[in-house]
Amino acid sequence: MSTVQHTAPRLPGLGDWTDAAGLRRVQEDRLPGALAQATRSRFHHDRIASAGPVRTVGDLGRLPVMDKADLRANYPFGLLAVDRTDVATYHESSGTSGDPTSSYFTDADWYDVVDRFARNAIDLGPGDTLLVRTPYALLTTGHQAHLAGRHRGATVVPADNRSTVVTHARVVRLLRDLDVTVAWCLPTEAFLWAAAAQAAGLRPSVDFPRLRGLVVAGEPLSPSRQARISEIWGGIPVLQDYGSTETGSLAGECGAGRLHLWADRFIPEVLDPVTGHSATSGSGELVITTLYRQAMPLVRYNLRDHVRIDGDGCPCGLPLPTVEVLGRHEASCTVGGRRITQRQLEELVFGLPGVLFWRARAGSRLEVQIELAGADPSSTLEALIASRTGVTAEVEVVPPGTIVPAEVLTRLPEFTKPRTLFGAGDDWDRAVSYW
Structure with missing residues (x-):
């Protein structure tokens, strides 16, 4: 029998609690159901049952930590906790740090992802034109932004990323001609567009007056880099989103410039990789337990990102812990x-x-x-x-x-449709695009 809710689930909103105690109640109330859903997967079933009763957030430490190695070992459907007919979309990570990992979502899962993503301080609305410039394909980043834009009533421009069809020069034209108000992209893209705009004789800080903000993700982002992007584009807000293909958005930036963990949708822990001790705040590796994920619940999933979590409050008044993403092992070298x-x-x-x-x-x-x-x-x-x-x-x-190189900034779109009939002067070796 299907275990999936085909209608949008009742998810906690930002006004459902006012302090850390209220947030903990949200987590405690949801945890038993989340673990029960997880045990429907082959991977989690014995792992959770053998740990003994886990009834509260404080009991989570009894369970072993999982990571990307477990996702790879259980490719593709070892973590599936619903019937295959209830899976809405299937995705894989980029594989930049090893073999790709699988991730899948029900419609209800997507509602949760989209709702989390739309919480950031950019506050999308019907008056916005959102340019989505992160990958679609098998990754989730482009899809979550696209759906969040539509959820909030914005017009979406699906510009994709790493595409020969939508070059940097074409993005600059779209930003200007379509009066784009918000763009979702990698931090590096914001520099490439600025350089491409300058190559076209435009001034990024002046000639895009409708652009009111950038939401960036997918790369390490230091405060100085974030400030440089804002400076180049005329002082507009540059807001960070933090997440992964497996999870969707985990944190978004508020008006006070701090990243808030969406800790009403998952339980975050900070893990000391040496001692194995975990805590709710401090520095260490981020471990999460999803509370509303149906297709692929994650229980004590270690993202291997080094973070610092602070639960002491934020000037914006949002009663969620803040996180500083300090980096990941793969983005470091020994010298x-x-x-x-x-x-x-x-x-x-x-x-x-x-x-x-x-x-x-x-x-x-x-x-x-x-x-x-x-x-x-x-x-x-x-x-x-x-x-x-x-x-x-x-x-x-x-x-x-x-x-x-300059040609990267000025290159025009390249796209050839497959053909089998050619004129006398056509280059049929170049035009046959079966690959």
Whole structure:
């Protein structure tokens, strides 16, 4: 028999509690049902039953932690907790840090994902035109933003990402011609569009007057990088969203500039990977237990992201814990015996005026290249990296176009439909696009 709710479930709203005690009651009330749903999957069934009774949030520590290795080992449907006929969509991660992992959602799951995503301070509405510039395909990022935009009544422009059809130059035209008000993208995209706009003779800070904000995700984002994006685009808000393909949005930024965990929809823990001890606040690896996920419940799922959680309140008044995403192991390298993260580096790089594009490579010393026309701040950056990280760096200033070639910014759309009949002058080797 189907276990899926085909209508939208009753989900807690931001006004359903006023303090940490109220939030804990929401979690406690929902946890037994969430665990019961999880036991319908092959992976969770014995794992939860063998741990003994888990009735409260405090009992969760009895259960073992799971991670991406478990998702890969149970590919594709080992975590499925509903009938296959109730699965609305199937997705896979990008596979950038290993083999792809599966993720699937019922219609009710999507309602939860969309509702969480739409909570951020950008406050989408019918008057907005939302440009979605993250991948669709098998990832969830583009789909959740698209559905959230429609849920809030916005017009959606599905621009996708990594597409030869929608180039950076075309995005600039769409932003301007369609009076786009909000864009959802990777942080790097905001720099690429700015450079593409400049290549087209436009000023990002002036010539896009309807653009009122960017919502960014998918990459490490330091405060200095976030500030640089806002500066380039005329001081508009740049709001961060944090999540994953397996979970959808886990946190969104409020008007006070802090990321709030949607802790009424999942239970967050901070795990010390050395001791195995977990807590509700402090620094460590983020572990979550979903409360409303039907198709693929996650119980004590370790995202391997290093975070700092604070439950002491926020100036915005939202009664949800805040999180600072400090990075993940895959976004770090060892240089001279010291571990350095991308976030650490970009905080220093974007402290320099005028920088948009940079890259670094680890070895016996750190090689850093930054694109700049004008003054050479290499010695300043070398000293900063040494003093802040203890890593020896060699910084090279390279001319614009070295890291991001000009043709990347000005390229026009490329698209060829499959053909089998050609004219006498057609290049039939190039035109047959079966691949």
